[in-house]
Amino acid sequence: MIGGHRAYRWIWRLSLRARLTLLATAVLAVGLGAGGSLLVITVSAALFTSVDSSVMQTSQDVVTLVKTKQLPNPVPTAGPAQLVQVVNARGGVLSASAAADQVVPMMPLGQLTAAANQGKLMVIAGEEPGREGPLRVFVSKVDAGGGVAT
Numbered sequence: 001m002i003g004g005h006r007a008y009r010w011i012w013r014l015s016l017r018a019r020l021t022l023l024a025t026a027v028l029a030v031g032l033g034a035g036g037s038l039l040v041i042t043v044s045a046a047l048f049t050s051v052d053s054s055v056m057q058t059s060q061d062v063v064t065l066v067k068t069k070q071l072p073n074p075v076p077t078a079g080p081a082q083l084v085q086v087v088n089a090r091g092g093v094l095s096a097s098a099a100a101d102q103v104v105p106m107m108p109l110g111q112l113t114a115a116a117n118q119g120k121l122m123v124i125a126g127e128e129p130g131r132e133g134p135l136r137v138f139v140s141k142v143d144a145g146g147g148v149a150t
Helices: 006-013 016-069 109-118
Strands: 086-087 093-096 122-124 135-136
Touching: 016 135, 109 122
Parallel strands: none
Antiparallel strands: 086 093, 122 135
């Protein structure tokens, strides 16, 4: 039996041109699928890197505003999708961006303190009303002379 297993016997009844067309189509489909997957992974990584860079830059800008005692309310941001809050050591919101809550901190005080001590970017779940999906958060601890702001 030339065709091997009986289920694949029909392939050998096709002309050489038809078999080569099927093979080329299968190879092209696999190649396009792999290329598309690689493209999605690469673009996602670049997007996350860009967002992380923007978050870090905004954090540095806000720290500078707090240290120089020039913090406006609302805090200026790069766009409406960026949320910024300046929270005092007791958990009260001192200033926030236009889209952020002006009264309730986005994170509990204990979590804010722990994040400020770690000094690294983190992802928190965004399961509150008005927020969809996770938030990429960077918390900076600033000694503002009269107290600590986060």
